[in-house]
Amino acid sequence: MFGFLKKSGKPEAGDAPADTQAPVEAAAPAASRPSWAERLKAGLSRTRQQLGGGLSSLFGRRKIDEDLLEELETTLLMADCGVDATTHLLDELRRRWKRDKLETADQLQQALAEALQEIVAPLEAPLQVEGHSPFIIMIAGVNGAGKTTSIGKLAKYFQAQGKSVLLAAGDTFRAAAREQLVTWGERNNVTVIAQDGGDAAAVIFDAINAARARKIDVVLADTAGRLPTQLHLMEEIAKVRRVIAKADPSGPHEVLLVLDANIGQNALAQVKAFDGAIGVTGLVLTKLDGTAKGGVVAAIARQCPKPLRFIGVGEGIDDLQPFRAREFVDALFAPVPGARDDADA
Ligand SMILES: Nc1nc2c(ncn2[C@@H]2O[C@H](COP(=O)(O)OP(=O)(O)OP(=O)(O)O)[C@@H](O)[C@H]2O)c(=O)[nH]1
Numbered sequence: 114m115f116g117f118l119k120k121s122g123k124p125e126a127g128d129a130p131a132d133t134q135a136p137v138e139a140a141a142p143a144a145s146r147p148s149w150a151e152r153l154k155a156g157l158s159r160t161r162q163q164l165g166g167g168l169s170s171l172f173g174r175r176k177i178d179e180d181l182l183e184e185l186e187t188t189l190l191m192a193d194c195g196v197d198a199t200t201h202l203l204d205e206l207r208r209r210w211k212r213d214k215l216e217t218a219d220q221l222q223q224a225l226a227e228a229l230q231e232i233v234a235p236l237e238a239p240l241q242v243e244g245h246s247p248f249i250i251m252i253a254g255v256n257g258a259g260k261t262t263s264i265g266k267l268a269k270y271f272q273a274q275g276k277s278v279l280l281a282a283g284d285t286f287r288a289a290a291r292e293q294l295v296t297w298g299e300r301n302n303v304t305v306i307a308q309d310g311g312d313a314a315a316v317i318f319d320a321i322n323a324a325r326a327r328k329i330d331v332v333l334a335d336t337a338g339r340l341p342t343q344l345h346l347m348e349e350i351a352k353v354r355r356v357i358a359k360a361d362p363s364g365p366h367e368v369l370l371v372l373d374a375n376i377g378q379n380a381l382a383q384v385k386a387f388d389g390a391i392g393v394t395g396l397v398l399t400k401l402d403g404t405a406k407g408g409v410v411a412a413i414a415r416q417c418p419k420p421l422r423f424i425g426v427g428e429g430i431d432d433l434q435p436f437r438a439r440e441f442v443d444a445l446f447a448p449v450p451g452a453r454d455d456a457d458a
Pocket residue numbers: 254255256257258259260261262263284287290337338339399400401402403425426427428432
């Protein structure tokens with residue numbers, strides 16, 4: 114049952130109590146829907162072509178030498194690993210080359226995968242929503258990063274864990290955003306607290322109170338997109354955070370920054386700016402499927418290591434999943450059946 118509450122905070126007749134929320138929509142039959150591992154591999158194919166295409170031509174050579182390492186450096190930079198992570202990886206490979214007496218290019222590729230995994234492993238820290246009721250998650254990011262659609266996917270993700278979820282339509286700036294959230298709410302059978310126009314902080318404040326009254330487990334609070342350079346909007350989102358703390362002094366319990374992977378290295382500046390304004394506690398990296406810049410995960414790990422809670426590789430409702438370092442690196446280096454051009458080039 115879907116409920117759309119006005120500013121009064123009073124549920125409309127027919128709103129289902131939290132404990133009678135209908136089950137989430139059935140997933141497509143397993144046979145027709147590729148697994149997450151397959152979708153992750155497919156989603157990372159552009160980065161892999163950037164990285165793997167470069168690597169396979171490099172690793173096609175028999176012998177490891179300084180020229181090969183220099184070309185590898187260029188390949189890593191092109192995949193948006195950033196100077197810091199690339200330098201670190203090259204240092205590590207040189208060390209392993211000597212220490213482990215690596216000879217073949219295959220061995221070097223294996224060493225690269227291991228070194229990359231070591232870099233990104235600290236980002237793996239799946240979000241636990243225990244310990245607070247409701248557990249309040251504030252979502253922030255620049256325009257179009259994927260905040261609202263990620264909220265829809267997260268709603269389903271938490272529901273699948275048996276949690277009740279309430280969405281707060283705090284993007285009061287973009288007219289269509291509320292409707293978008295309402296649509297996601299309908300799909301996931303969760304209540305959306307919204308109001309016509311007005312103040313984001315007030316909507317979210319009401320949503321937290323409604324969630325508390327209904328004993329909802331998780332509140333997902335949307336906010337309008339904004340650029341870090343729009344100082345008045347950064348001040349506004351800082352106020353939203355303060356108001357959440359008024360509604361629940363222990364909250365927000367998670368401040369998620371949504372980043373579009375297409376922006377590559379600019380992600381670092383966004384993390385720093387939003388962290389300064391609202392204290393980011395976790396990251397969501399969307400649209401990895403549309404970019405060759407997946408190496409940005411390594412850059413984030415080296416330069417602003419916030420927990421990477423979720424990664425997104427598509428528009429499907431289950432195309433956003435917790436980040437797992439081993440899975441990510443395996444997908445980056447694995448050949449995809451039917452798309453072996455990158456691996457065999
Ligand atoms: N391919 C792909 N598209 C995505 C992914 N995540 C989000 N999108 C798309 O990105 C577009 C923008 O997403 P929104 O959720 O509207 O972005 P937003 O951050 O809420 O936007 P504003 O409200 O304008 O700030 C939509 O078309 C989404 O379907 C992803 O992982 N892969």
